[in-house]
Amino acid sequence: MKRSLLGLIAVGGLLFASCGSDDNGGGNASTGQKLSPDETVAPVSGHGNNIQKPGECGEGTGKKATGEPIKLGGMATNIPGVDFTWITKMTGAYFDCVNDNGGIHGRPIDYIAEEEQVDPQQVASLATKLVEKDKVLGLVGSTSLIECSVNNDYYGKQGYHVIVAGVAQDCFTSPNFSAVNMGPYYSSLGGAQAALRAGAKGKMVVVSPNQPGFDVINSGVVEFAKEHDMKGVSILEDVPINDPAGLAQRLVAEAGDGGGVVLDFTGPTVLPLLQAIEQQGLIDSVVWASSTPPNDPSLAKELSKAWNGKFLINAEFNVLDSGKPDQTHMNEVLKKYAPKVPLSSFAQMGYLNGRIATDALLSIDGPITKESVNDAFQKVTNFVSDILCQPWYYASGVGSNVSNNADLTVAPKDGNMVQVEDCFKITDLPGNPLDKIRAAEKEHGLNTG
Amino acid sequence: MPDLKPFLVLGFALGGVFAMSGVGLVVLYRATGVLNLAYGAIGATGALITWSLLDAGWVPDWIAYLACIVFGGAATLVYGVLFGPPFAARDPLVKATATLGLLLILLGTMQWVWGRDPHGITLPTSRWNYAVFDARVSGTQIIGVVFAIVVTTGTAVFLRVTKVGTAMRALADDREITATLGVPVRRVEAAAWLGSGIVCGGAGLLLSNLVGLDIVGLTFLVIPALAAALIGRLQSLWVTLAAGFLIGIVQSGLTAFSEVAEYRTLTPFVLAILALLWFAIRRGQTPAGSSS
Numbered sequence: 001m002k003r004s005l006l007g008l009i010a011v012g013g014l015l016f017a018s019c020g021s022d023d024n025g026g027g028n029a030s031t032g033q034k035l036s037p038d039e040t041v042a043p044v045s046g047h048g049n050n051i052q053k054p055g056e057c058g059e060g061t062g063k064k065a066t067g068e069p070i071k072l073g074g075m076a077t078n079i080p081g082v083d084f085t086w087i088t089k090m091t092g093a094y095f096d097c098v099n100d101n102g103g104i105h106g107r108p109i110d111y112i113a114e115e116e117q118v119d120p121q122q123v124a125s126l127a128t129k130l131v132e133k134d135k136v137l138g139l140v141g142s143t144s145l146i147e148c149s150v151n152n153d154y155y156g157k158q159g160y161h162v163i164v165a166g167v168a169q170d171c172f173t174s175p176n177f178s179a180v181n182m183g184p185y186y187s188s189l190g191g192a193q194a195a196l197r198a199g200a201k202g203k204m205v206v207v208s209p210n211q212p213g214f215d216v217i218n219s220g221v222v223e224f225a226k227e228h229d230m231k232g233v234s235i236l237e238d239v240p241i242n243d244p245a246g247l248a249q250r251l252v253a254e255a256g257d258g259g260g261v262v263l264d265f266t267g268p269t270v271l272p273l274l275q276a277i278e279q280q281g282l283i284d285s286v287v288w289a290s291s292t293p294p295n296d297p298s299l300a301k302e303l304s305k306a307w308n309g310k311f312l313i314n315a316e317f318n319v320l321d322s323g324k325p326d327q328t329h330m331n332e333v334l335k336k337y338a339p340k341v342p343l344s345s346f347a348q349m350g351y352l353n354g355r356i357a358t359d360a361l362l363s364i365d366g367p368i369t370k371e372s373v374n375d376a377f378q379k380v381t382n383f384v385s386d387i388l389c390q391p392w393y394y395a396s397g398v399g400s401n402v403s404n405n406a407d408l409t410v411a412p413k414d415g416n417m418v419q420v421e422d423c424f425k426i427t428d429l430p431g432n433p434l435d436k437i438r439a440a441e442k443e444h445g446l447n448t449g
Numbered sequence: 450m451p452d453l454k455p456f457l458v459l460g461f462a463l464g465g466v467f468a469m470s471g472v473g474l475v476v477l478y479r480a481t482g483v484l485n486l487a488y489g490a491i492g493a494t495g496a497l498i499t500w501s502l503l504d505a506g507w508v509p510d511w512i513a514y515l516a517c518i519v520f521g522g523a524a525t526l527v528y529g530v531l532f533g534p535p536f537a538a539r540d541p542l543v544k545a546t547a548t549l550g551l552l553l554i555l556l557g558t559m560q561w562v563w564g565r566d567p568h569g570i571t572l573p574t575s576r577w578n579y580a581v582f583d584a585r586v587s588g589t590q591i592i593g594v595v596f597a598i599v600v601t602t603g604t605a606v607f608l609r610v611t612k613v614g615t616a617m618r619a620l621a622d623d624r625e626i627t628a629t630l631g632v633p634v635r636r637v638e639a640a641a642w643l644g645s646g647i648v649c650g651g652a653g654l655l656l657s658n659l660v661g662l663d664i665v666g667l668t669f670l671v672i673p674a675l676a677a678a679l680i681g682r683l684q685s686l687w688v689t690l691a692a693g694f695l696i697g698i699v700q701s702g703l704t705a706f707s708e709v710a711e712y713r714t715l716t717p718f719v720l721a722i723l724a725l726l727w728f729a730i731r732r733g734q735t736p737a738g739s740s741s
Binding site (some may be wrong): 235236250270298 | 451452455456459460462463564566567568569571575578583584585587659660661662663664665666669670673697700701704705707710711713714
């Protein structure tokens with residue numbers, strides 16, 4: 001049994017037969033039919049001023065930056081079953097590339113990345129350390145289960161506008177944060193939309209780690225189910241899962257025959273569950289969907305062909321082997337500066353954090369201070385990258401920041417992750433602010449590219 | 450009332466590996482006084498070595514599987530030979546805490562070497578599936594149950610019939626007196642470490658199939674095994690075996706009840722606490738002088 005050493009994927013088209021385009025079961029992934037989102041958006045084409053040239057980062061001078069360092073900081077959760085440090089590591093890798101290419105007008109970026117263990121006191125003290133001891137000028141790349149909730153007031157008082165990969169809902173509802181991703185609430189919702197289009201009926205189950213804030217994250221799918229005359233069921237599960245076969249049976253029992261199940265776990269946590277689902281012969285019992293994290297080629301490599309096209313993963317970013325300029329550039333940076341970071345959606349989040357912060361820093365005229373850095377962060381609009389479905393901006397002006405609110409669906413096929421749906425809009429619900437945000441985007445031209 | 454049958458079937462299979470791991474812990478404790486908290490980490494490391502060998506395709510699959518068992522035996526033996534004698538006279542708590550050091554070293558090494566990607570092993574026996582009620586039981590799950598019973602029976606016979614087994618039982622009673630009787634204490638202890646490690650490697654290989662090759666998950670799967678061993682009072686192999694099955698069945702059975710399913714991972718702790726309370730009450734009721 002020979003398997004390849006590296007999990008780099010090749011583009012593969014998952015050719016499904018065409019079908020209807022309504023939002024109520026127009027297609028069925030289990031039977032190999034093509035899924036058609038109800039409201040698509042045109043994906044970014046791969047052109048524009050922001051698109052990074054191969055081999056270059058930032059100013060792209062090829063000369064090492066030697067001036068006074070510009071301190072930036074961030075923090076990421078690292079606990080059993082949840083490791084977000086890959087994101088800060090990738091942000092740091094991009095800054096290393098910037099520092100090898102002239103830095104910010106000759107000054108290198110000194111990026112201080114902390115790890116936290118979901119302890120509010122620790123998270124608060126790390127913020128104090130970064131701001132008051134290290135005196136970082138800006139915060140970027142942070143990805144934490146609780147940081148947005150714990151440090152929101154503190155950052156607001158200190159005048160920081162933080163660029164993050166968001167997890168907790170506060171990352172998307174506070175003007176002090178703006179996330180490059182849409183987070184598990186919206187991503188799970190996107191998974192539920194795909195499951196519904198694939199024919200899920202009756203019940204929609206969503207299962208997340210039993211961690212603070214995940215009941216709120218699950219609430220979006222439950223509300224979505226009700227909006228579509230289905231019963232929504234929220235489950236919180238201790239991770240790592242130590243009886244995956246039992247959980248697989250429970251999920252199918254909860255969803256009922258032909259229902260939908262949205263999984264919200266990281267790749268290493270979800271793999272044993274998917275293998276147990278297959279072993280129990282439950283793949284075709286329900287429609288299986290997921291939030292973004294399992295969009296990882298190494299996960300696809302470990303799954304058997306029985307899962308081909310039957311695990312609908314909401315991808316907040318383009319496929320990792322799109323071949324488009326920014327994605328190719330990200331893959332180069334990862335290979336050179338962070339070879340131990342997996343090629344995954346987490347790497348994309350870290351890369352985008354670094355890119356956006358660097359572009360903002362380069363846009364500053366005059367002294368680089370805490371005030372000018374955070375002002376530049378907040379003024380980012382129409383940041384174009386082919387990794388995203390739509391251009392990104394920092395602030396919508398309506399108090400809620402969900403600038404990444406359109407994405408696509410991927411599924412495993414023959415050891416790769418392949419795109420099965422084009423970019424589509426995450427649905428607005430009474431319980432989320434997407435309708436107001438989209439109105440503001442239209443009014444202020446925030447993501448027109 | 451939900452249909453419990455599939456959950457009980459799966460719980461029985463899950464309990465088999467808890468029981469097997471618990472028996473391995475008890476054998477080592479009885480012979481050396483060491484509660485090996487690194488049991489899960491050793492099994493997980495062995496399973497990851499197997500995964501790497503399979504992934505690279507350097508050796509036939511059966512050698513890769515064997516590597517997990519060999520690593521379990523070798524790693525445990527090396528630890529026992531190096532650290533067993535210096536800790537021999539120390540309190541059991543100190544000995545157990547020392548194995549935590551080994552756990553942390555192995556956990557860090559696994560995260561460093563294999564931490565970035567999801568991994569999975571599928572034994573050929575995992576493809577043999579049999580329908581039992583509404584659940585599907587794989588060949589690996591059946592092996593897990595049989596292996597637990599065989600290990601327990603074999604160990605019980607070994608301890609009672611063989612010279613080394615008798616020496617191990619003597620060591621459990623009093624190490625110093627056993628040494629003065631001319632028993633090669635270190636050699637007998639080394640045999641206990643090796644035997645426990647081989648069981649640990651086998652359990653790691655099976656568990657990587659049954660619950661997944663998750664570094665943290667496998668490392669801390671020592672907890673239900675420890676609970677089974679505690680219910681067996683770290684002495685009785687048969688009670689440990691039964692407790693392992695009970696923990697698996699109760700935990701899996703609770704999965705069917707959505708009201709309490711969220712708390713089912715507390716099962717090992719709850720059952721262990723109830724058992725310890727029961728032992729304490731029984732001891733309190735025993736008339737003075739009627740029991741040693």
